[in-house]
Amino acid sequence: MSDFDSNPFADPEISNPFQDPSVTQVTQNAPPGLEEYNPFTDGKPGPAGLAPKPVPSSNTQPAIMKPTEEPPAYAQTQEQGRATAELMRRQDELEKKAAELDRREREMQSLSASGGRKNNWPPLPEKFPVGPCFYHDITVDIPVEFQKTVKIMYYLWMFHTGTLLANMIGCLAWFCVDSSRGVDFGLAMLWFMIFTPCSFVCWYRPLYGAFRGDSSFRFFVFFFVYICQFGVHVLQAIGLTGWGASGWISALTGLNTSVPVGIIMILIAALFTALAVMSIIMFKKVHGLYRTTDASFEKAQQEFATGVMANKTVQTAAANAASTAARSSFKEPI
Template identity: 35%
Template sequence: MTDRANNFPPLPKFLKVKPCFYQNIQEEIPAQHQQLRTLSFVAVYSVTLCLNVIGCIAWWAAGGHGSNFGYSLLWLISFSPASYICWFRPIYKAIRADSSFNFMAFFFIFFLQLVLAIIQCLGINNWGICGWIATVTFYRYNAAAATVMLLTTLLLTLVTALMALVLIKVHRLYRGIGGSVTRAQEEWGAGTWKSAPAKGESSVVDQTAQGPSLPEYPAAVPNYLDNRSW
């Protein structure tokens, strides 16, 4: 992988800061599983955090606490890149290299984020999130601002439901290829969880996607003893 230049995040060439990661979903991920590896989910989550900032501004302008706006910026700045690094990259490497260790890392981190998203949907005050409690309560003070907050709340609820769906689908894939904690421990001990499969080598995920292979027969025609009829 050393001969491949990093290409993500895509940055203008005139910047001195260069991309940190290499990824190529079309080449490295089987077509059947590319729907789990697209950046659309990270983008939707980041857009939700952006709308949350707008909702907190409306909340603040209508008489809410300014701390909510500050925390909303913190959620956006920290969780947008953290989502990509902490769970997007592990599941990418897990499917690419059939790595049980990376699958385990994804399950642990993504489950924690799912729990946090459920708490965010509740809308606890002074958390910087326009959840259900904060939105419904604020309708008594300013209906216009609460409506803006409601858009963020609905989108955040949808994202949380999608998180649960993705977690279930990845777990089914993981169990389907024979992943286990024992394999994850072996990869950790051998250090193979860091590397991708060699060029031309297919992983268990590829083999599962392609189905069972046909037996190979010898190229030469066998010689029979005679040409007797049945």
């Protein structure tokens, strides 16, 4: 135990580590006041022999980093902006529909005051022996959101009519250089005289009435007839010889006979091809608009049944059949 109670630094043989020459040299060369430096004070010296006392400052505040840029305004986020734009778009649509309804109401009132709507299509001279057969005014009958589509279909019908007229001229030129092509010229005239009015009555007028009155039955009539019309356009673009169409096959055949006539027929074949392409594009567009309406196959059946029963001819035939059946039921067998 005595060994543990002894002071090792009291032994004169053991040197004091703080008296080492290297340590004393460093402490002697230290800057003045380093021994009394206290980083937690404001640097004011305290009493002699004591460390400086910290002096509390009444103006000190916590360190707060100020942003270099103002934070973005969160009043209108991106979602709110889209919602606002959507509301504005709907409001514009409602205002347009209200203006359209107001305009159509004024139009109907003016027509009622003048004694009803008068047929204005086809536009014929007043002295012509035959008058117009239909009333055609897209801006009055068709809603605003469908007017552009109906106008395109009307222009497509006009383009179809012009193509049939050009086809008749091309077949006439072919017949002039080749006398054996009289059948093609005759059929070309027949197609022009048949397809021009039939296309207007069978698929354009049903489309016009479908968008005017949201008729499901008229939509289905248009789809059925127009897909058949598209098939006819494809056959005319192919141009089988003897079918009365200046398609690609007929054009190449006519090119061997006469180069100018062949070039005319090639241009007509290009018109038939463009007509077929535009027809399928507009068919898809009309079908897409049909999907957005309330039209359906069930409504088409109901409209067909209602239209048939409302027809005066059908009503007269049904009444005659009913009266005949009633009379025969009262007759007794002999």
